[in-house]
Amino acid sequence: MPDQGILLLARAVSRDLLLAASDLVEVLPAGPIAPLPGPLPGIAGVILHQGEFLPVLDWAALPGETAPARPTVAMAILKRRLALPLEFLSGALEGGRENLKVEPPGADPWAPFMVCACVVEGPPLPLLDSDKLIDWLHQRRAGR
Amino acid sequence: MDQPFEDVWAEWEDLFGQARQTLASLKESQPAHVVQAGVNALFRTTHTLKGMAGMLGFPSFSRAAHRMEDIFDLMRKGRLRSTDSLVETLEAGMQALESGFDGLKRGRPEPEDYLQGLRRELGELEALARPAAGESQDLSALLDLPAEPLKALSDYERTRVTSALMDGVPIHGLAICLDFATFDDRLRRFSEGLARQGEIISTLPWEVPEEREGLAFMILLAGPSLALDGISVEPGEILESRVLAAPEWVPKSLRAEILAEPEPGTAPAAEPQPEPSPAVPVQETEILRLPAQRVEALEARLMSVAQMRDAVSGLLRKATQAQAEDPLGILGRMEEGLLDVQKALLQMRMVKVDTLFSRLEPMVRTLSRDMGKPVRLTLQGGDLEIERGIVGRLGEPFLHLVRNAMDHGLEPPEERRAMGKSEAGTLRITASRRGRIIRFDIRDDGRGFDLARIEEKGLAMGLLQPGISVSQERLHRLALEPGFSTLDRASHISGRGVGMDVVREEIEAMGGEILLSSEWKRGSLVRLSLPLSRVVVGCLKVRSGGQTFGIPLANVLRVQVGHDLHRGGDRIRVLGMELPFESLQVCLGQGDPPEGQRAFVVLSQPGGSAGASLEIALGVDEVYGRAEILLRSLPELAQVPGIMGGSLQEEGILWVLDPEAVLGLAMDSLMRRVAHA
Numbered sequence: 001m002p003d004q005g006i007l008l009l010a011r012a013v014s015r016d017l018l019l020a021a022s023d024l025v026e027v028l029p030a031g032p033i034a035p036l037p038g039p040l041p042g043i044a045g046v047i048l049h050q051g052e053f054l055p056v057l058d059w060a061a062l063p064g065e066t067a068p069a070r071p072t073v074a075m076a077i078l079k080r081r082l083a084l085p086l087e088f089l090s091g092a093l094e095g096g097r098e099n100l101k102v103e104p105p106g107a108d109p110w111a112p113f114m115v116c117a118c119v120v121e122g123p124p125l126p127l128l129d130s131d132k133l134i135d136w137l138h139q140r141r142a143g144r
Numbered sequence: 145m146d147q148p149f150e151d152v153w154a155e156w157e158d159l160f161g162q163a164r165q166t167l168a169s170l171k172e173s174q175p176a177h178v179v180q181a182g183v184n185a186l187f188r189t190t191h192t193l194k195g196m197a198g199m200l201g202f203p204s205f206s207r208a209a210h211r212m213e214d215i216f217d218l219m220r221k222g223r224l225r226s227t228d229s230l231v232e233t234l235e236a237g238m239q240a241l242e243s244g245f246d247g248l249k250r251g252r253p254e255p256e257d258y259l260q261g262l263r264r265e266l267g268e269l270e271a272l273a274r275p276a277a278g279e280s281q282d283l284s285a286l287l288d289l290p291a292e293p294l295k296a297l298s299d300y301e302r303t304r305v306t307s308a309l310m311d312g313v314p315i316h317g318l319a320i321c322l323d324f325a326t327f328d329d330r331l332r333r334f335s336e337g338l339a340r341q342g343e344i345i346s347t348l349p350w351e352v353p354e355e356r357e358g359l360a361f362m363i364l365l366a367g368p369s370l371a372l373d374g375i376s377v378e379p380g381e382i383l384e385s386r387v388l389a390a391p392e393w394v395p396k397s398l399r400a401e402i403l404a405e406p407e408p409g410t411a412p413a414a415e416p417q418p419e420p421s422p423a424v425p426v427q428e429t430e431i432l433r434l435p436a437q438r439v440e441a442l443e444a445r446l447m448s449v450a451q452m453r454d455a456v457s458g459l460l461r462k463a464t465q466a467q468a469e470d471p472l473g474i475l476g477r478m479e480e481g482l483l484d485v486q487k488a489l490l491q492m493r494m495v496k497v498d499t500l501f502s503r504l505e506p507m508v509r510t511l512s513r514d515m516g517k518p519v520r521l522t523l524q525g526g527d528l529e530i531e532r533g534i535v536g537r538l539g540e541p542f543l544h545l546v547r548n549a550m551d552h553g554l555e556p557p558e559e560r561r562a563m564g565k566s567e568a569g570t571l572r573i574t575a576s577r578r579g580r581i582i583r584f585d586i587r588d589d590g591r592g593f594d595l596a597r598i599e600e601k602g603l604a605m606g607l608l609q610p611g612i613s614v615s616q617e618r619l620h621r622l623a624l625e626p627g628f629s630t631l632d633r634a635s636h637i638s639g640r641g642v643g644m645d646v647v648r649e650e651i652e653a654m655g656g657e658i659l660l661s662s663e664w665k666r667g668s669l670v671r672l673s674l675p676l677s678r679v680v681v682g683c684l685k686v687r688s689g690g691q692t693f694g695i696p697l698a699n700v701l702r703v704q705v706g707h708d709l710h711r712g713g714d715r716i717r718v719l720g721m722e723l724p725f726e727s728l729q730v731c732l733g734q735g736d737p738p739e740g741q742r743a744f745v746v747l748s749q750p751g752g753s754a755g756a757s758l759e760i761a762l763g764v765d766e767v768y769g770r771a772e773i774l775l776r777s778l779p780e781l782a783q784v785p786g787i788m789g790g791s792l793q794e795e796g797i798l799w800v801l802d803p804e805a806v807l808g809l810a811m812d813s814l815m816r817r818v819a820h821a
Binding site: 034037079 | 618691693797
């Protein structure tokens with residue numbers, strides 16, 4: 001696993017996950033998401049961030065079984081201009097091989113946009129790869 | 145960054161911009177005195193850059209600027225003549241300084257020699273211009289002037305006299321006597337009038353006649369003739385006007401020597417001078433420098449006033465009837481005035497994309513020559529206006545992208561021939577605007593990205609995992625990773641593994657996006673999408689499907705609300721035309737309104753592909769006003785077909801339609817209706 005530095009432990013669509021702090025601009029309290037005037041794959045709507053519209057990820061569009069949506073408490077803003085709505089924030093971990101047991105993504109449905117799976121406690125958690133996630137969204141858009 | 149430094153950088157940017165323009169103008173056919181004024185301006189620019197760099201603690205930059213200053217000095221002294229190849233070398237030199245300046249702005253360490261790549265060319269120029277021992281010519285002794293004023297001529301003025309006579313241009317003298325009270329203003333007027341006719345070489349003090357009081361001057365002008373038409377002359381001001389030296393006075397032996405030994409690489413001298421154009425003013429643009437925050441504060445205030453105006457406008461329109469035209473008239477004029485101010489304010493930040501393109505042309509030419517790769521460069525969209533700050537920040541990314549396209553993308557001519565391609569590669573750079581997004585496409589018809597090699601390198605660098613298939617998009621994006629280069633050895637052009645990540649970093653820092661795509665052996669495309677910070681658009685406000693939309697007024701021909709209900713596919717007679725009706729809801733993929741719609745907007749897109757305009761009746765639920773809005777663009781991932789951007793309003797987000805796209809969507813929908821009928 002490349003050294004990811006500090007990792008943020010969060011939850012979305014009832015699934016615990018890890019985000020590399022180096023991928024983030026900031027984490028904000030959740031606000032209203034404005035729906036777009038037309039359907040877009042993988043995008044739930046937009047928020048205004050620093051005077052600009054920012055697309056918000058629709059977790060339900062990701063492959064795999066999706067739990068019913070729960071209220072969003074925070075919005076993680078990725079450097080690559082995407083907001084991730086989060087249901088819960090558990091805390092931060094120090095990344096690196098010495099602190100975490102790392103496994104390949106395996107058959108995880110989120111494997112196409114994971115760096116790897118990390119064992120913190122219990123089942124392995126997906127560490128999201130923001131580049132792959134955004135590339136995947138671009139692909140969905142292009143293949144629409 | 146410190147404010148004082150920002151000011152300095154802005155001033156340097158201006159200096160480089162002016163130098164680019166002046167260098168470009170040197171390649172055009174112009175009267176000698178205009179060329180001379182341009183060379184003088186370049187000399188001053190490099191002199192200023194040298195001084196500022198020294199003061200700020202950039203000794204290498206200062207040395208490099210000094211070297212360029214010396215070359216311009218040799219030009220202005222007539223030791224080097226302005227030719228296309230000389231100007232290209234000078235452009236490359238200024239470009240090297242400008243690239244170095246971009247590095248300094250980013251806090252990078254100074255290179256030892258900014259002009260390293262041009263050492264040979266500059267050395268040759270300096271050697272050419274250096275006179276052999278004892279061979280320095282001075283023809284100023286030919287001037288028909290007394291000894292004292294002759295002594296007062298500086299070395300530079302002597303070289304200019306010599307150069308003019310060698311070029312077959314006579315030197316005229318105009319002696320004038322001016323009153324003490326007004327001499328400075330009058331002298332300036334005389335100088336301005338004469339500068340239109342040639343090069344003013346010197347203004348010497350002159351003897352005041354016994355019967356007069358005041359100050360006298362002798363103005364030396366190099367030009368085909370001296371005329372006083374157009375200069376207002378007070379009685380008694382002119383003392384004399386005569387030819388001080390003519391080219392035929394130059395000794396024959398010397399003329400023969402001059403003609404026999406033209407400076408290598410220069411055009412032959414003594415070509416007939418073009419008639420001086422009466423309208424060749426050498427103008428300097430006054431640049432007003434303001435802290436951006438002041439302009440922003442003014443813009444914000446203006447926007448809030450504009451919002452109040454919209455509110456008042458709405459109230460007035462509701463409260464007044466047809467007879468109360470005066471308040472509405474006043475309001476209308478107020479609206480026009482406010483909008484003009486808003487536009488003027490936005491205009492203050494804007495410059496043409498051409499200012500960016502002008503940096504690329506000489507670089508492509510130089511690279512093409514150095515690499516032996518002929519290239520056809522096409523630049524489109526140079527008339528578009530973008531914010532000055534964006535142009536400043538795009539300079540370095542563009543230099544990297546163009547270098548990469550030339551070095552990695554375009555194949556050598558023999559390889560292209562073997563592939564059945566034209567020998568000259570194509571590099572097309574296009575700027576276009578969609579709402580608040582300005583898009584730059586950099587396309588080449590070269591070999592494209594070697595995705596297999598990128599994958600191999602990505603695996604070696606640990607950026608990819610073995611056994612996991614990777615999309616083409618992902619592989620293209622790997623080229624933007626820090627330190628990523630598929631070249632094993634760096635060339636002096638590119639392939640150092642730095643650059644593409646800097647491009648990505650810079651574009652993303654501006655809130656923009658970069659997308660790469662390519663087709664193996666067919667070519668590649670780099671697309672930069674950048675948001676402009678502000679655009680004001682006049683919109684008609686409508687409601688459709690529970691959301692609010694703005695339709696740019698420039699595309700609205702008519703608004704109509706009737707009793708009849710219309711449905712998609714209907715034909716409506718309006719404005720003497722029969723127009724197809726389609727609902728906005730359908731265009732945006734939200735389905736047909738079940739009961740039809742009574743209101744519609746005639747949407748027009750002038751000058752379609754066939755040059756004719758396209759019109760359609762676009763059905764909406766309600767038309768409820770108009771407004772000038774500050775448009776925010778949607779990022780690439782959130783771009784909805786038919787939507788240009790949005791604006792935050794009291795009632796929520798007002799989505800602004802992209803009229804051209806909506807017309808396209810409407811036509812598609814109508815075609816589908818016909819097909820399913």
